[in-house]
Amino acid sequence: MKNRLYKYYPEDFGELTVDVLHMDLVFDVYDDRTNVKSVLRVRTKDAPIEKLELNCRDLEIRAVSCIQYEISYRYRKDDAILEINFREEVPPHTEVAIVTDTVCRPTKHILEGLYYDETPAGAPPQQITQCQQWGFQRIVPCIDDMTAKCTYTTTIIADSRYTNLITNGDVVVERHTIKPGRDKIVYDNSVTPMATYLFFLGVGTYATFKREFEYPDGRTFMLELLVPPASEASAAEKALDILHDAVMWVYLFTGPEQFDEEKLSVRKEIWELVRRREKMKYETKSETTLEELEKLRSRLAELDATITPGYRYTGTVYREIGMQNSDFGGMENVGNTTITTNKIMPFPQMVDSAYEYMVKVKVHEYYHNQNGSEVTGKSPFEIWLNEAVTVHVEEQFHAFFFGEDYQRLSRVLELLEPVSGTFALDSGAASMPIIPEGFNDPNDLITAVTYVKAPEYVRMVETLIGKDTFARGLDRYFKKFKHSNASTQDWIEAMEEESGQPLKEMSETWLRQTKFPVVEVSAEYNRAERRFKFFLKQRVPADAKPWEFPFRAALVDENGNDLAEILERVSGETAELTIENVDMPAFLSLNRGYSFYGKLIYRASQEELLMQVRKDRDTIGRFMAFYTLVDREKLRLLKNPGSSPSEEFIELYYRLLNDRQLLEKAGGQFLTIFESVEDEEFAHRYQALYDVKQSLLKAIAWKYKNSVISAYRYFESGSTPMDSTLEETARAIKYRQAKNICLSILATLDTPDIHAMIKQQFETATCATDRLSAFSAYMDSSAPDKVEVLRAFEAESKKNLVAWEAFLSAIGSNSSIDAVELVREMERSDAFRIEQANDQRALYGSFARNRKKSLQTKEGRALFAEILRKLAPVNEYTTVNLLNAFAHIDMMETKYHIPLVKILADLLGELDPQKYPSVYNRIRKLLLGAPKAVKAYNIEHGEIPDL
Template sequence: MRTETPQPIRLSDYRPFPFEIETTHLSFQLEPSATRVTATLQVRRTGAAGEPLSLNGERLTLKAIAIDGQALSGNQYELDDERLTIADVPDAFELVTEVEIDPSANKALMGLYMSGGRFCTQCEAEGFRTITFFPDRPDVLSRYTVRIEADVSFEHLLSNGNLMEAGQLKNGRHFAVWNDPFPKPAYLFALVAGRLDVLEDDFVTMSGRTVALKVFVDPGQASRAAYALDALKRSMKWDEEAFGREYDLDLFMIVAVRDFNFGAMENKGLNIFNSSLLLAEPETATDFDYERIESVVAHEYFHNWTGNRITCRDWFQLCLKEGLTVFRDQSFSADMRGAAVQRIKDVKALRARQFAEDAGPLAHAVRPSSYLKIDNFYTATIYEKGAEIIRMLKTILGADAFRAGLDLYFERHDGEATTVEAFVACFAEASGRDLSSFFSWYEQAGTPSVSLTHAYDAAAKALSITLTQKTAPTSGQPVKKALPIPVTIGLLSQAGAPLRDSEVVLLEGESLTVRWEGVAETPVISALRGFSAPVTLTTDARPADAYVLFAADP
């Protein structure tokens, strides 16, 4: 039993892992209470000479360990409840470990566990360390080959990538071999084995490749996955058209399971969903159920590029994949279901969940500087405010410069584990703008309050608008910086006719006054159109202005 006080993990303490795991070969001998996992790692030193190899590992029974074919004795490594450490290793070598685990006893639903009589995995954020010894951190990318062997009663043997080989063995067992050609971190590993029904289709990509699509569900439930499969095809098409992102494997699979900690998980080529977020039928499902299925299917698919092909250097960068992917799935839903309706839903959810989080004792930055346990940071701030930051970036830069920045990000960092700094740098380079102050949105907790006052000069037909901002202190951040806040403003006449089209006013300091000429009459000011920034807004509008805005504000 651990009795020591947990120590915070700090962003400032980040150091690269001193070894590269070039390839990872996993062999699973699946048994519900005694699964054997043999891991063969091709390791190459990238750090300083003499550094030990330290691998994460929890709840593992070590059966064998060898380097370059030579078994290690007990005095050649150190093993405790959390790590396997080998002090003396060559600069390049093959490490083989064999462990035994008990999936049936795994009630935490992290790592490899049993659900409904099937084997299933959940590895984000730190579950892979309960499967085998490995550097369980997102900046260690490796190419995986996985061999699964199980009793034939476990009909389907699934893992990441493309199926390379499958067949029958003696003693009523069978096997499958999977290869994922794209390097990925351990948290994206997945395995499912069991009796399942499958709904199949295919998708032809923009380059003419045919991708097989398969949704695996409980026996008898295949018809309830039809809407999810159709949503997947719409998501794949939309990502090509909106962002130029084409799917990269020959096969895309989704598995629905009943016992799952997350709503869904974007494992490369093998998404795993809680059944409640994948299955629906007209007799029992509501419109909201269908909307939610469409949104979550899209979100997990979009992670293939924003999270999988490009992943996080460390867990402090979680918003890099989640905030960006929420922005993408919100944009998809806006195109599928109407932009205005979707934006209202997204803002209502943001104000209800994230604003409350920012106003409370658990307020934290979108890119935090420390944590005790990363599982606690899968929050509305990381996801929803993270998405709003991306939206503000698009508002400030404009659609064309934003797309150019995102294209540069995909091109430059494909196959890498990167940072928020590198992400923002791509937009600065593509747009030619200094975005150094914009980065404060990632580092500062709290919801800014913006006030708007105005003065209209009837003789000069000129309008002056003054914007000011303030952010209340939050825990650990008593002093707040002024943030660059895009406030989209339009003007209406007293009759509701447009006087001036929408314009983005960028409030960069504590206060800003703009003067607009040629305003023919006392205007009704329509401010923060489209909820252009995640702020609270107060104005000096007259009560009667609210009726005009209600009737005519676009």
Template structure:
């Protein structure tokens, strides 16, 4: 390993910085051979530091120091000490100017952190610790500075020069060079710094803020992508208006810029005034982008813009507080998307992600609290736990104190901490003061890892009309604490009671009815003890409890619903999320029947509960329902989710059972599927309205079922749709059907479609990535060999994270039947790729490890093979900190 004993960093060891940087002046000279960075830092000792005579220790990696000076005096080598990660200045005063000049090589920077080249442009990614690859600096979130940046480069090669803040001046120089100066008046930590230089075109628009200021909006892209910016620009303007109306937050600079970059480790980055985006998160055009892609662009544009306040104007004190900005902002962007589209569909999509992937993370070796107590490499903690579970915690606060108090709390938080680095306690305190509600117990959500489990028991007394509902909570053991050490959480339980005719009125025993209650069939209970009993009265019948409506808390619910009860919730409950959730529970039970029969008897024509068929038929025939909601309810739980909820994942049984049930539903409901397909056919101009997306969603769900029919001509409809599609949503849906078809003659149809698709779209990188994804996910035998062959394709490279995720990531995470081959070849393949990427891009390599970290989920033979692959990775002598942390924690028994 590069560092034989990687250092663990602990939250408990936090100390205020010894020095502060009031002003940062950066000068970049961009050259093909090397880039020279000169920085001038106006520094002073921090009055809040416990040390009054500490030396100045700066972060820095992978650069050559050319000169260092203090107050204009160049230091000799005895005046400083240099290591691979630090520059230490032995003696400095209380106030001084530090100047350093360094040389870096962006073209050789394959980690895509710091300053690097993406195709023909220079760009940066500094979160979390990339700035230390640019110049020597106090690279920590609690050191905020006012930045001025000067960029010098060849004008012909790099006509566009961008950085944070507002443009100050620009001009031409000798030898064909030019310069640009940018100034950001708002203090920020180094991780929010950004620089872009290249040959770019831009789409420009204007936005007038609520106070009447005009802001220039620009999206910079390569010339070929100018026709893919309109949706992002529209999304940006809607985000700016929404943040003003819902949170009272107005944009503060004169210009807001987005740059699309092809080589990028993340989705996007919220650098102040200059957001750098992965091309996949900003470019959208009906011909090249699916509906999901359009919605993703809208959500990510909003997310990064919302960071201007929840992340930039108020940043986090240290990286342990990462969810302070990310969890809060994910909640904000989810609410924005819900307001722009279907609230229920958005909630279902978010919960599906949480249950399938974050719950698995909570149950695995990398499990950690939303605010982790320690880390080795911070890049490994940009996780679903920090982001998605963090957002759920914010949502629970919103539920507990109400929308009005939450808005008062956010106003107080922004006012109190504007221009500073805050903590999670600061956020919670603002919410407490604004609402008058104690959230002391609630903060355990930030400190305790794991997914709470809620066991439910109920009892109805027909004579008295009383219904007793007992809720008990527990939390499994996780690396930081055993289940016995876990203290009870404060859990909001949104609920209703369902009777034969619909939802029943709710009245807790001894409670005085509230005349102001708008809906007496819905309420939020607060579970704070290990076990609590709630007694409802005046009920004429034994109800079916509908618990955690809207997924009011990220928990696992344990209640033995009958299948008839689930059908009742599917058809009659007032909460859309609960109806979808019931459909999933019913499908899980029916798939479980077939799964058990497969384990006992092997393949065969195993019976499928007719109740599922009739429930699906009722949903399909109810044209009053939102088509998007219908499509969600009729999609069976994924293999990934079925694996996550299984105590031991039987790979072949899960795959067979789900496929068997899908085929049965296709056969039994063929007329209904075709009717749904036909009524959702669209004519006229393409639209990304919620209604249009809903119709396409249901149509393509129906197409997927119709393609499973056994007759040879069952894929003709998909072939016709593929040939006639006028948008990428319909084209990709048809292609996925053809790629997975196993009927007689399907091979030639599949090969022809794949060839035709690539021929037409080979010059559109993002579309080719989708082409990789659909082939990586093909469940037919030979999946590993197909992926290995595609790695030799002209369009694939390991140096581009999007390509890696589209092919290797999609295969290993989404194609269980082929990745988990009994011979372990899939595990060895993934280990090979991780070892290669370890030297190219450690951040991407560590994220690819996730499938192997779940080895405890599988049978003993697969466990051994997966552990063997992990052990082989661990033996690599030059292992990065990123990969080492994940592998070493994964192998702990």
């Protein structure tokens, strides 16, 4: 047992011995407990059974019986199993009904099963459930398995003061009072037989906002938004606009013929007409409008009949419910998506990144109705199957409004981000493959590998077989596995059948191996033969197989025209690609659009890269050339302390800052300079990397102060949306990014006039992003009144949970000399609540990622150790995420090895592995991934027990 790194392995998920048919559930909800009566109907398969094991975690059992058979039962509490023994064997193909009467007790910090969410003032305790992945067994004895799909009848009896009593399905008995102070409502969920992890129940006090959703053919259902009682109606209406767009977009722009060029114009026309129809519906209804409306409707129905649309909703209500305290940003319970309250609607206090998250999470969770709820992966090992395609579709939606270039670049930045980026995670000590060998808690699978790497794999499959084929393959898969479970092989086979291309081997490598290909590219041009050759060589880690991937590249002339573009399927450790009859290129545009998940090494000259930054028609190509040039510059400064940024770099950055067209398209994010370098020797000197970045920005500010100020003014003038549509907001967000990049450049000057400018933005800002950007810049400055500004902003932020989250995050990531003390101060604040996941993530999460402070200063490490010790018993999931900061100990300078190992070793000694398996085993994994540092530690402190 000692050497096992995981609690669960694939063999723990065998075939069930019964088919689950139906659950009839009665929830009698009280403030401190809920009594649950359940009738679980199952049918034996081809073999008889003598016993049945039900999952049952931390429940009080009052009675267990079976309608058809005599039984005895035993509650194995430590295994979380309710074992039911039949006195006589139950024959094959026989239905039995197990009746249980149990009690569950909600808590404030176990955010699984039934738990207390934020209660509005004066209301009875708000209670919601979270069943992803094994929360249902904390509510009722059940077969808590993804393949145990069944129908439900659910009765809720609860305090009459609750405004909403909700569960999955459609209402069959309307809410009514059964005795003073107690109400009852009954739902039926039989359209979509549902896996247990999709169950939802909520009793709470909400403000409900509604919107009728009308398909082009006139069929309707209701969109509902449940948010805190005092929420502003205008924000809620905007949230419903976005949700409406998302549902309509899925209908019109996904599905088997979404890439059919001929039909595209019809879809776009429907999209526009729907928008017009919606406007007319809510305008004053004069007779002419009504008539026009009818005309519009018949035109829509006509057009609708000519397309094969994407997913169409099957229920009567689709609801989004705000959850204040949750480990997740959103969860797709059938018919009842829960979304973290701070990101469910466009609050005025919301920053732009949160706004974009809101846009994406809405379409993401909605799309799960098809991918996840109708077609479900077979076991937690196949969570990727539910998530990867869903994220892929979410990205298309994001691109629809923000533009392809912006969307793709934001994803590439997410891959490259040095602390919590996907490459960093995937190459660190805590990395797991998309389909891991095992896990300790299904939440271990909710990582960037599942949500970023797996979608990149899906994207590579799409690139290889073509978008059109991919869309049809997906449709084939959905049709074949509707209302059942699918495996990884099923998905791959659907794509193979549609495309006629082999994908199994390629998939195996991507799904089962950690890390990614690092591809060295060299090239050769033969003038006489007019022949160009690429030589590719993958660096393959020991005992790994080479990856197979699509490689998109172009030869480009000095004016930016493509001489040739290729898309090749590369397999094997080395590959040679030839382009015949072509002119000599001025530069190469490699891995266009980031065609494969991995890194590329090509020793291009400075001149080539500078030309590519300016001329490549591929925005990702331009960015990667910029990234490489900046990387070289940073490395040079690190290797030569005391040297200054080069003129060449300053000119390049200045030119890009003034490329309005580029920034309007790709957003200010194009100018991102990470606190990182690719060279591993210097990649983990966090303070030095921060200083180098500051010196680069300062050099620009020094030389081009006035230009940067005028760029700031230019982007400021365009940073207010002209209307409330999503596309207009998207445009403004890109401007704001550029504007705040200008501000951060100027801030490095740290002079009184710039302080005044930052303070002016802080005080007059009309949106949260501008305010927070200014606040962060001010905190990192030497402005004499920064403590007063901090106090005032703190007092203001405390009043609103959205603002508080953003404020805590700014504090956790601050770079000032008193950073650690500031974090300590905030956790002492009466507004900071350690059991709130938002508070944990915002303050502790951002501090953990602030590695120059949290890992590489003595006071930072002391604080980090305290945080981990405090948080592990409160929230394992967040703690595991904080621990990822330790993923690269061995690559840091040796002076950090022993102190960092000590934090982990001490914690390991204190933790109960049974109670906190995820934290415990994550620490072991991190230590095993740092053999050098552990060896040094052992010499000084002795062996670490339990490793």
